[in-house]
Amino acid sequence: MGARDLDLLDAYSRTIVSVAERVGPSVAAIRVENGNGRTQGSGSGFIFTADGYLLTNSHVVRAGGRKAPPPATRLHASFSDGRHFVARWVGDDPHTDLALLQVDGLSQGALTPAPLGRSADLRRGEIAIAIGNPLGFEHTVTSGIVSALGRSMRANTGRLIPDVIQTDAALNPGNSGGPLVDSRGEVVGVNTAIIPQAQSICFAVAIDIAAWVIPQLMRHGRVRRxxxxxxxxxxxxxxxxxxxxxxxxxxxxxxxxxxxxxxxxxxxxxxxxxxxxxxxxxxxxxxxxxxxxxxxxxxxxxxxxxxxxxxxxxxxxxxxxxxxxxx
CATH class of the missing domain: 2.30.42.10 (PDZ domain)
Known part of the structure; x- marks a missing residue:
């Protein structure tokens, strides 16, 4: 490997390290607990506002296929600095597989929101960085590229989610709801699905779709259609x-x-x-x-x-x- 190859590798490594250090504190491990204190499901999520709003997947908060989290369900969010919060369910949209939670961002000091980018500006071949909690291994970073844009996939409801991002950044169960981040450290997607039979084919809901869903979840707790x-x-x-x-x-x-x-x-x-x-x-x-x-x-x-x-x-x-x- 020549000196120029080493320089390129170092530049790539520096990008990944920089993004992980900036966005990592915003990423939460989500745990869904029933009334008996048993874990019903888990996944990832990320803070995107200073007052503690957190984005994740609908199928994470609706663990077990529930229509909505029942009153007895408790939602927990823990961060890489060791802080733990009980999260409040704000709303979700199963048709786009997105959910909104909120934690008390003032009770234990300021939270670090992840900046939201624009998925419309993405290009195939860009660096894609996923941060989440695959298979229970908290705060894991993987990287790859944006493999394709404009894909579509079916939500659990049967409706089509448009403008899905395909990436080869390694994802596993538990990554669901975590951020897909570009080289600038901006969130461009919400990781949502893998194809178990395939290798390195993973999908994320475009952040532009999330930007359309979030205000409605804040106002109504659902998306009005x-x-x-x-x-x-x-x-x-x-x-x-x-x-x-x-x-x-x-x-x-x-x-x-x-x-x-x-x-x-x-x-x-x-x-x-x-x-x-x-x-x-x-x-x-x-x-x-x-x-x-x-x-x-x-x-x-x-x-x-x-x-x-x-x-x-x-x-x-x-x-x-x-x-x-x-x-």
Whole structure:
């Protein structure tokens, strides 16, 4: 190995050491305890505000598959300097696998928040550093690169999490909820999943998704989403339909059922209708329709563009989504 190779290795090592020293104090080991004092689950998390707000995974705080942490559940957060806190559950969003906790950041001295970056600025090949508590080994640092961007994966709820970051930084059970950090020491993702059968294929929820979720968890304890009351499936449109209807996507959502007294029923949507747009945005899959039904559309008139059997031209229907109770 030549002198220049040693210099490069030293530069890489210095980057990892510097980031670990800056961000490490922000990273917590999370433990979920039931009313009998038994550990139900564990994972990682990190402080991102000076007043003790802590981000982790929903599946960590909902250990055992609970709908929500019951009152008897106790959440604990411990840090590398030896401090231990009982954490307060603020809210979570299983559809993006994110959860928000808070610890008393003033009772034992100031906490060190990790700075949040922008995942939109990431590029493939960038250094990716993961800090967490894999397999019970607290405050472990691993590194790799950003392997791919714009991936998607299914949450435990079945909904699609968009813009997932793929990395080869080694992750193991217990890393869930910990930060994925760039070379500047800014959090760009929340580590959430590994593929057990594969080697070095790991995923993190993009911090830009978390930045959208966090304010809603602070306000409501959940993410508010719109509900239409339709069941559907993604369908490929044939060329003749696309040419005949004009400006429509190549895929759309076929309505398979309409719930009674739902916003869709009141608006006149019918089984067999094909939804191709919402408020001027193409709807090319069930996942896309879910993603468009955001808080901003709850209790507001929205324009659904659809194709109806027997009609050549698209039909436009006004529907007013309500809040999804299971969001």
């Amino acid at each position: 719109g509900y239409l009351g339709v069941g559907g499936s993604t369908l490929a449109l044939d060329r003749r339909t696309i040419v005949q209807a004009g400006s429509v996507p190549t895929h759309a959502v076929r309505v398979l059922n309409v719930e009674n007294e739902s916003p869709a029923a009141r608006a006149g949507l019918k089984v067999g209708d094909v939804i191709v747009g919402l408020d001027g945005v193409d709807v090319d899959s069930v996942d896309k329709l879910h993603q468009l039904l955001t808080e901003e559309r709850v209790h507001r008139d929205c324009m659904v563009k659809l194709l109806r059997p027997g009609l050549a031209a698209p039909v436009y229907v006004t529907v007013r989504p309500v809040e999804a109770l299971d969001a």
